[in-house]
Amino acid sequence: MRFADIPGLQEIKQKLIQSVQHNKMAHAQLFAGKEGALNLPLAIAYATYIQCTDRKADDACGVCAACSKNQKFVHPDLHFVFPLSNIKNDKDADRFKAEITKSWRSFLLEQPFGKLDDWTNFYGGENKQALISREESRTIIKTLSLKSFESPYKVMVIWQPEYMHGSAANGILKILEEPPVNTFFLLVTNAADRLLPTIVSRTQLIQVPLLTDEDLDAYLEKEITIDESDRRNILQLADGDLNLALRLTQSDENINQDLFADWMRACFKKSYADLVRMADEFHQMDKLNQRNLLYYSISMMRESLLFLAGSTTINRTQGSELKFIQDFSKVLNVLKIEKANRLMSDASYYLERNGSAKMIFLNLSLQLSGILNP
Numbered sequence: 001m002r003f004a005d006i007p008g009l010q011e012i013k014q015k016l017i018q019s020v021q022h023n024k025m026a027h028a029q030l031f032a033g034k035e036g037a038l039n040l041p042l043a044i045a046y047a048t049y050i051q052c053t054d055r056k057a058d059d060a061c062g063v064c065a066a067c068s069k070n071q072k073f074v075h076p077d078l079h080f081v082f083p084l085s086n087i088k089n090d091k092d093a094d095r096f097k098a099e100i101t102k103s104w105r106s107f108l109l110e111q112p113f114g115k116l117d118d119w120t121n122f123y124g125g126e127n128k129q130a131l132i133s134r135e136e137s138r139t140i141i142k143t144l145s146l147k148s149f150e151s152p153y154k155v156m157v158i159w160q161p162e163y164m165h166g167s168a169a170n171g172i173l174k175i176l177e178e179p180p181v182n183t184f185f186l187l188v189t190n191a192a193d194r195l196l197p198t199i200v201s202r203t204q205l206i207q208v209p210l211l212t213d214e215d216l217d218a219y220l221e222k223e224i225t226i227d228e229s230d231r232r233n234i235l236q237l238a239d240g241d242l243n244l245a246l247r248l249t250q251s252d253e254n255i256n257q258d259l260f261a262d263w264m265r266a267c268f269k270k271s272y273a274d275l276v277r278m279a280d281e282f283h284q285m286d287k288l289n290q291r292n293l294l295y296y297s298i299s300m301m302r303e304s305l306l307f308l309a310g311s312t313t314i315n316r317t318q319g320s321e322l323k324f325i326q327d328f329s330k331v332l333n334v335l336k337i338e339k340a341n342r343l344m345s346d347a348s349y350y351l352e353r354n355g356s357a358k359m360i361f362l363n364l365s366l367q368l369s370g371i372l373n374p
Contacts, residue, residue, distance in 0.1 A: 001044045001071070001112060003059045007242065008215030009042065012208060016046045017058065025050065026204035028176050028185040032192040033208035036241030040159055041112055042208055043186040044070075047078055047155040050184065066151055073105040076149035079156045080104060081140060083130035083163040085120060113243040116160060116190075117352070132164040137171030144175060144183055154183045161187045162194040169196050176202045210240025224249050233257075237295050244295070247288060256296040261324050263297075267368040268331060275365040283358035290357055294348045301341045304329045308337075331372055339371050 003013045019025050031039035045060075048070040052060035060067050069075040082104060103123045111118050120130055140156060148154045161169070176185055176199065187203060189195060211219075213235050219242065220231050226249055238245035266274040282290060307329045347364045351357060 001041055001108075002048055002062055002067070003042075003045045004062075005112070006038055006041050006045055007219035008211045009038065009208065012042065012206065013045075013058075016042075016206075017049060020046075020050055020055070025184060027179050027183065028203040029187070029206055030192065030195075030200065030203035031186060031188045031206050031208055033190065034210060035115060035190045036238075036243055037190070037208045037210050038113060038242060039190075039206075039208040040157075040188045043157055043188050044073075044108075047157060047184075047186060050153050050155060051075060051077065051151040073108050075151070077151040077154045079140075079143055079154070080159065081132060081136055081156065082119070082159040083116065083132050084123075085130040111243075113246065115243055116163075118243070130160075130163060132158075132161070132168055134165045134167035134171065136164075137168040140172055141175055144180055148182070152182055154180070155186060156183070157186045157188065159188045160190065161199065162189050162191040169199060173198055173202070211242055212240065216240060216242060216245060220245060220249070236299050237292060239295075239299065248292060256293045257321055257324070259293060260297055260300060261328075263365070264328060264368075264372070267365055268372045270369050270373060272366075275369070276362065279358050279362035279365060282361040283356075285357075287351070287357075290351055290361075291348060294344055294351065298341055298344050298348075300325065300328075301337050301344070304332050305334065305337050308332065308334065336371050340368055343367050343371075 003017070006013075029043075031043045033039040048067060049055060049060045051066045051070060053064045053066050054061040060070075062071070066075060070078060073080075080101075084100065100123065104119075107114060107119055107122045111122070114122070116130065140158075144154060144156060158164075179185065185203070187195075187199070192200065192205075216238060217231065217235055220226065220234065224231075224246075226234070230249075234245050234248045237248055263278055266278060282293065285293070303325050307325050343364055347360050350360050
């Protein structure tokens with residue numbers, strides 16, 4: 001992966017490139033961003049640039065031996081550590097360990113902007129918490145104690161270090177603070193607040209934001225064949241999350257305008273029979289579309305808040321969607337929107353943790369009814 005493969009983030013890319021050009025790379029860096037931020041692709045592109053043997057002014061060359069291997073994630077001096085959970089119907093730990101690196105490379109090739117859930121589903125993990133085991137700290141130390149094979153630089157990418165077992169996190173503190181010469185740690189996190197303060201203090205923070213609508217729109221327009229109106233709706237749902245945007249383009253039910261409007265009307269009217277029926281319908285949807293509906297609902301609450309505040313210049317809705325927001329806002333106020341948004345966010349959290357969709361949506365509907373029409 002090269003910087004050119006990643007949309008937007010030009011300022012961060014330039015800072016990373018300059019740190020290499022001026023030989024001022026910090027030995028441990030923390031790429032932090034919300035879920036959906038492109039901090040893992042950015043860290044990999046940075047590692048590629050560090051190991052490139054013919055660096056250009058704005059990117060790795062992409063054709064040297066180091067770049068060719070890094071494009072396939074097989075460079076012997078680029079190492080990865082990532083969370084794992086048990087694998088379904090597989091009790092052979094040795095076989096699993098032998099295959100997992102191959103699976104990881106395939107995952108990065110097929111889903112370069114994927115998230116932890118995507119990774120767990122990719123290799124067939126059970127519905128258990130993925131983690132980085134205590135044995136990994138010993139593996140990290142052993143791996144980095146060896147001489148580099150090809151590049152003058154060894155790079156260790158630790159993805160989601162917040163999932164490190166406590167013993168593993170403590171086990172790497174010394175090597176993180178005093179790594180071997182020309183060895184670099186790139187920690188990639190979506191929850192820096194969950195890391196040990198002793199780890200954070202040993203790293204240089206690189207804050208990676210979500211993409212702007214402009215950068216995301218430019219990428220989708222270039223890479224995906226999709227109607228402009230659909231693309232505009234996807235931009236609103238994705239809110240800077242490229243992974244989610246790409247998944248929405250593959251969904252046949254990514255536009256939830258009518259469904260949301262009918263749902264809110266039933267909540268306001270306290271039409272409980274309709275709410276029970278809708279909960280059944282929501283339960284029959286696949287998990288992606290259930291989550292998309294909640295994301296869309298949260299975004300509509302945001303649009304309603306902007307409309308109430310008179311901030312029409314940054315409002316994203318148009319046409320019939322804007323007309324609905326104008327009407328819907330008549331029964332809302334800031335406090336109602338705050339409560340509804342919190343309930344929808346909680347529902348999304350429970351859904352991601354495999355709660356019953358029917359119970360989650362029915363409970364949410366009943367509580368929204370009490371908020372919209374007390």
